[in-house]
Amino acid sequence: MSASGGTKAIVAALGANLAIAAAKFVAFAFSGSSSMLAEGVHSIADSGNQGLLLLGGKKAKRAATEEHPFGYGRERYIYGFLVSIVLFTIGGVFALYEGYEKIHDPHELEHWYWPVGVLVFAIIAEGFSFRTAIKESNELRGQQSWAQFIRRAKAPELPVVLLEDFGALIGLVLALGGVGLTLATGNGVWDGIGTMCIGALLVLIALVLAAETKSLLLGEAAGPEQVAKIRAAVVDGDTVTRVIHMRTLHLGPEELLVAAKIAVQHDDTAKEVADAINAAEERIRAAVPIARVIYLEPDIYRESAAAAGDDPAKTPGGI
Numbered sequence: 001m002s003a004s005g006g007t008k009a010i011v012a013a014l015g016a017n018l019a020i021a022a023a024k025f026v027a028f029a030f031s032g033s034s035s036m037l038a039e040g041v042h043s044i045a046d047s048g049n050q051g052l053l054l055l056g057g058k059k060a061k062r063a064a065t066e067e068h069p070f071g072y073g074r075e076r077y078i079y080g081f082l083v084s085i086v087l088f089t090i091g092g093v094f095a096l097y098e099g100y101e102k103i104h105d106p107h108e109l110e111h112w113y114w115p116v117g118v119l120v121f122a123i124i125a126e127g128f129s130f131r132t133a134i135k136e137s138n139e140l141r142g143q144q145s146w147a148q149f150i151r152r153a154k155a156p157e158l159p160v161v162l163l164e165d166f167g168a169l170i171g172l173v174l175a176l177g178g179v180g181l182t183l184a185t186g187n188g189v190w191d192g193i194g195t196m197c198i199g200a201l202l203v204l205i206a207l208v209l210a211a212e213t214k215s216l217l218l219g220e221a222a223g224p225e226q227v228a229k230i231r232a233a234v235v236d237g238d239t240v241t242r243v244i245h246m247r248t249l250h251l252g253p254e255e256l257l258v259a260a261k262i263a264v265q266h267d268d269t270a271k272e273v274a275d276a277i278n279a280a281e282e283r284i285r286a287a288v289p290i291a292r293v294i295y296l297e298p299d300i301y302r303e304s305a306a307a308a309g310d311d312p313a314k315t316p317g318g319i
Helices: 007-031 034-059 075-104 113-141 146-152 157-185 189-218 224-234 270-287
Strands: 240-252 255-264 291-299
Touching (some): 007 034, 034 075, 075 157, 075 240, 255 270, 270 291
Parallel strands (some): 255 291
């Protein structure tokens, strides 16, 4: 996995979650807090999720084969989608169930200092993990807002870790609030309410992740800036006069397929056209290095065909 895959952020999150999970289960054993149990399961689910992301990154490195000529880059999208499913089922649904049970059968907390101490420790550890994810994301985010970055990122790992860590921090605050209200009122129902709020939060995050990774799995085009760079790189003003139509597709986070029909001069020789195509491919790779697979089809631009619209099937020689 390349640096842009957020390996450092994943490893930091994995280490933090394993330590936090152990501490939460100890706190649950001593206090009986359902918030602690839900948070412990949440941390275990998050640890498994980071393991899935690392596994997906490793599998995506496999070389292309005859059966999979475009390689295995989309493995990272598949494992990102699996993460959303795990977070939804093991994290969110379990927490909702545990909260429901606690509301119907509340009981006082024992050894309250265990959950409080663990929650404070967990907030610090998750804050460190979240800070690492933010730092790595800022290197790629540019001028985008955080919502735009999560929506448009082609590598699934950083958005997943960001949302997981953000959800974990909010969940810890909710758990701390549930424990605090239980201690203040002596009513264990608050612990159950806090647990259900954690579950609802995890389900919401899981749905967002599922929607984003589903879009990547279906196949997303290059971003507007990359498309503009590719169009500018194709045309040399001599042999290649314009891009008639073009399609781009991410074969993986760091591998882009470019297919375009380009207009060439009607009196160029086959050798001149072939040389122009090779030169255009070099310019595209220089402008957008992740453009690994490029197919350029020469054609003669015709105004009459262009007037029919921009459907490649209907306008073989048009825009």
